Amino acid sequence: MIYPATNSMLYLFLEIITASLFAGLLLGLHRKVIARIQRRPGPPLIQYMLHTLKFFIKELTIPDTSSMPLYVAIALALAGAWVLAFLVGPVLLGPYIIIIMCYAVHKVSEHGIGLATGSPYAKFGSSRAVLSATSEMPLVVAPALVFVRTNSLILQDIINYQIINGSLVNQLPLAALATFILVITKTPFNPFGIVYGKDIISGFKTEHFGVIRGVLMFGETLAFFVLLWCFLVIFFGGVINTPLTILLAMIGVTFILGFICALTPMVAPYHSVMIQWIFALLAIANVLLI
Template identity: 30%
Template sequence: MVVLSYLFYVLVFPGLLFSTIVGLILSGIDRKVVARMQKRIGPPIIQPFYDFFKLLGKETIVPRTASRKTFLYAPVIGLLALVTVALFIPMFKFTAISTVADIIVIIYLLTIPAVALIIGGAASGSPYAGVGISREMVAIISYELPLVIVLLTIGKKVGMALNNGAITFSLSQIVNYQAQYGPMITKWSLIPAAIALLLIIPIKVGSVPFDIAEAETEICEGPLVEYSGVPLAIFKLNHAIKMFIMTSLFVTLFLSGKGTGILIVDILLQVILSAIVVIVSISTLKAITARLKVEQVLKFFWTYPTALALLSLILVWMGF
């Protein structure tokens, strides 16, 4: 029974099937909202499903200069990492897998899809992919520091209340804290950290204005330029699932609490809150800003989100 339970978690909920459906829906909502903000009709919300299944039916072409196995396995590795992350993120009181170091595991696992994109692009042998790879590395360097500081800030805040001052790395403890003391977003000392994470989500997802690695109009989607068919479909799916995971992580860190106690209602509430975060964090920026230059991205994240995250960390450390 235990094995069957974990298979269900991995393949159905909250793993592959659930993350795929919700991720594609959120991607559709994002596209629809951006279109409305720009006074366009936009595609239907289920358009990402059409795109995904259409790509699955296309021929997979592997460049002659590519390292075939690496080229084909890279998107799968990224997908496996994202599905694993989904198992660790609580939905109010429900969590598939809970450990004392959830946050550390998530930090490492969330890096794997970006590394998989880099490896896949490198394996293609395309010069456009080479440019995209270098840009993806810059993006990783840009957002990892403020992201880690935000997570440390949350861990310190919870640890001071529940763990004798020691930083906690357990998402379950973070949810329990919010169930007792209210959502983190209501703590004024954590508002800068929340803003920082809202700014980090778009670059983690690879959305405008921080989509420097793919940049369709500049380098023809960079690392993805040689991809087609099923591998490209999986990379696009990774993008959608990552959108769900990052927004759901924000909900868990800042908007969680007791919930309703009814699993289906709590799941629906988590998805709705994730959709709101998509609109606030991703869609709004995408609609009103243009793509930043590579050097601007690094400067921006090491200045504003890092400063906001550090401000929250200092305030929390001082007991506020």
């Protein structure tokens, strides 16, 4: 196989294609694990990817109540933000802070996607997105602790530090736990997923179908890949630092996530926020312990 030159645009594009396909398979595996635990045969592994592709050829109608440019633009912004986060983080090993910024854009987009439709169900979803945004403390606490250890938030430096000094999970176990909670909140059917709860139909995505839903799901697959990657590389970077080990470890973590999502009930919105705050506080306590 002929490899394109590193940092050429074709290289970056192929990386995006690979990551979205692989994360689509991972999300299919996640559903399969949940189904097996609940003693169902479950859908095939490629089901999530087929859903994503299906939406690209489905008819798109725009509701009368929606505010039109925003309705499309903010869904595209979500996908664009994760493309940026993926290129800066997993591909180029750049600053971690940009991934956090993209995560913030994701949260704002969730809110905007719900509001732009004008549907009451979507508005419930978007107001819950604001509520769950208050619980993103682990996202901020964990990098701060990592910075205290490594004196850098460039991902390449963090990996190099861990290759010399051993994985950060040994030094900051509770911060790793908090980041793991963050990864859980981004998987489908998770206990903290108040935004996607079935009690409000499909949350903020209720009125998004057709092409826009396809683009949204593409963004979410990339988001799953990026967050899993961040968790693995920042806390287990001493062992997991080549593409093969990263992809294998992602399959392993997806198994664990499947078990968690299958065996836990959905918590109430306020409890979800409280539980995530407890884990963030535990991560802060990590500083006092070491």
